Every structure is written in C-alpha cells, then in structure tokens.
Amino acid sequence: MMKIKGVIIQGSSRSNGNTGKIVSFIQERTGFESIDLKSKKIGAFDYNFENEGDDFLPLMKEIVYNYDTLIFATPVYWYSMSGIMKNFFDRISDCLKTEKELGRMLRGKNMGMVSCGSDAELKKGFEMPFVESANYLGMNYLGNFHTWLENDLIPDSLKTELSIFLENQMMTSE
Numbered sequence: 001m002m003k004i005k006g007v008i009i010q011g012s013s014r015s016n017g018n019t020g021k022i023v024s025f026i027q028e029r030t031g032f033e034s035i036d037l038k039s040k041k042i043g044a045f046d047y048n049f050e051n052e053g054d055d056f057l058p059l060m061k062e063i064v065y066n067y068d069t070l071i072f073a074t075p076v077y078w079y080s081m082s083g084i085m086k087n088f089f090d091r092i093s094d095c096l097k098t099e100k101e102l103g104r105m106l107r108g109k110n111m112g113m114v115s116c117g118s119d120a121e122l123k124k125g126f127e128m129p130f131v132e133s134a135n136y137l138g139m140n141y142l143g144n145f146h147t148w149l150e151n152d153l154i155p156d157s158l159k160t161e162l163s164i165f166l167e168n169q170m171m172t173s174e
C-alpha cells in the first residue's frame with residue numbers, strides 16, 4: 001500500500017463556516033492540504049474563454065502537478081453542490097478544449113467527495129455529478145461521506161465515522 005498525497009478542495013460561500021470546519025477536521029486526520037475556492041477568482045465557463053486569465057488555470061496546474069487524490073468538500077445548497085464548486089467543474093471544460101494536456105493529467109487520479117448539509121439526510125442524486133464526472137475524466141471515484149453540524153460542532157459519532165471513511169477510502173491505494 002502506498003501513502004497518498006491529497007488535497008481537499010473546499011467550495012463553500014464562506015471560508016470558516018460549516019464546510020470549513022469539516023475541512024479542518026479532514027486536514028487534521030489526513031495531513032492533506034486544502035484549497036479554498038472562495039479565496040480564488042474563478043469565473044463561470046465561457047464559450048469564448050473570456051475568463052482564461054483568472055485563477056482557474058494556475059490552480060488546476062497546481063492540483064494536477066501535486067496531488068493524487070482530490071477530495072471535493074461542498075455544502076449542500078438547494079439539493080446540489082455549491083455554485084462555487086459547480087463553476088470549478090464547469091471550467092474543467094477549458095481543460096478539454098484549450099488545455100487538453102492538463103485535462104488528460106486528471107486520468108488515473110482519485111476523486112472523493114464530502115458533503116455538508118443542514119441535516120443527516122442527503123437527497124438521492126446529489127452524488128451523481130461527481131461519480132459521472134470522475135468516470136468521464138478517467139478518474140477513480142472513491143466515494144462520498146455526508147456531514148452536518150449540531151450546535152456548530154461536528155457530532156462525536158460523525159467524527160468517528162468520518163475518520164474511518166478517510167482512513168479506509170481516502171488515504172491508501174493498492
């Protein structure tokens with residue numbers, strides 16, 4: 001078994017909110033680095049690549065050159081991933097058109113996803129865009145763990161389960 005170099009990509013509309021707390025916990029447990037999309041300027045996908053000069057391309061390069069495992073950490077906003085995270089996914093299309101080499105470098109990497117909602121239920125279908133995007137990009141999808149906070153804290157039982165998930169599914173590969 002090989003130790004994995006991973007990064008947590010945070011897609012919340014606030015840096016130190018609930019998803020941020022989950023990301024800090026994951027960092028503590030895994031030693032993975034984190035990237036806060038909120039602190040980056042990443043425009044929506046544009047057919048004329050009008051946003052080509054924003055933070056997306058340098059960020060994508062940093063990710064593909066440095067990490068094997070990408071954990072997307074997103075709040076649940078209107079039953080879906082956050083808009084900030086969706087913009088990031090939409091912009092991967094830049095890599096399939098003008099930056100093909102970069103897109104190809106995603107092949108063989110691992111993708112995990114951690115969601116953070118207001119309660120314990122994650123509606124059916126939430127995970128699908130991650131699973132299918134990983135398939136499309138030739139990435140290995142490692143699974144999802146759903147989280148929520150109670151009185152602004154991560155419940156103890158959730159901490160235990162999340163730690164097991166990270167240990168078993170995010171931190172090792174054959």
Ligand SMILES: Cc1cc2nc3c(=O)[nH]c(=O)nc-3n(C[C@H](O)[C@H](O)[C@H](O)COP(=O)(O)O)c2cc1C
Pocket residue numbers: 012013014017018019020075076077078079080116117118119148149
């Ligand atoms: C715009 C918006 C939409 C939301 N929609 C949902 C939802 O559909 N389902 C849900 O369980 N929680 C929903 N919530 C609650 C958040 O998922 C929850 O508070 C989450 O922990 C927030 O994480 P954050 O602090 O990183 O933004 C919504 C919150 C916001 C701000």
